[in-house]
Amino acid sequence: MPTYKNRKCYFCENQIAHIDYKNEKLLKKFTSQYCKIVPRYYSGICLKHQKKLTSAIKNTRIMGLLKFIR
């Protein structure tokens, strides 16, 4: 999980247009230790990518790759 100080959007920097729900190890970085989605003011992700991220994480959870609750 990126810290407070890393204020640049991860997906804008790496130019990831489509956030894939299958890439569970990447998405796991943007969840807290209780497997909750990290809010934007901690992760520093832009709004456009945060919306795509949430939908991707929810899909991975449905497919049993990530946990809902820990």
Add this chain to the structure above:
Amino acid sequence: MENTENTENSKYEIMVILLPDLGEEGSKKELDEIRSLITENGGEIYHEDIWGIRDFAYKMKKQEQGFYAVFNFTLGPEKVRKLEKPLRLNQKLIRYLIVKTPGNYEIKTLEEYLKEAEIEEQQKQNEQKQSEQKQSEAKAPKAKKPEAVKEEPKKEEPKEEPKKEEPKEEPKKEEPKEEPKKEEPKEEPKKEESKEEPKEEPKKEEPKKEEKKPTVKLDDIDERLRSIIDDPDISL
């Protein structure tokens, strides 16, 4: 009106989780059924990625493992809904997920994702090692000096403290007694000096100490009074 373009064919991705107990033949049959389902509806499968048996993050339908498979196919958007009903009724399917993929979507298999993750881990480990080395190098010269300095006083302090405490308490009590005695002889010369140099600080201390011990000062004051009285120069 935008839908008219999409009615021709658009890209989709379906992920399927089968029961893990089916075995190779059973799972192959199920996958063939799903393929035939897509092709019968007029779709074309252009990529397959079969993950195999995998652990779940949580229990689903009393199972802790599942057989994963991913198909990329093209289909008309109206026909995608027809896929859902037979998938829902299939009892050997634990779950399925149909996702629309963008036009410029680059297919990535599970192996590629795992490789990326490995490369990232290696980079992180290398960075950590480098940072640790830098820290160790930076700390090593600095750490030795303060440790050596700290260790010595730490050992000495507990030994000195009890010794110091005892003498400290005594002089504290003695100080107020000793100080005025010592200062009294000093005060007289200071007063003489004070006439010449009135800016000196000890002036403030003098009156306070004179009040504390009037017995000694009375004599002094008497002497001064007499000296003043005896002075022939003063005319009232």
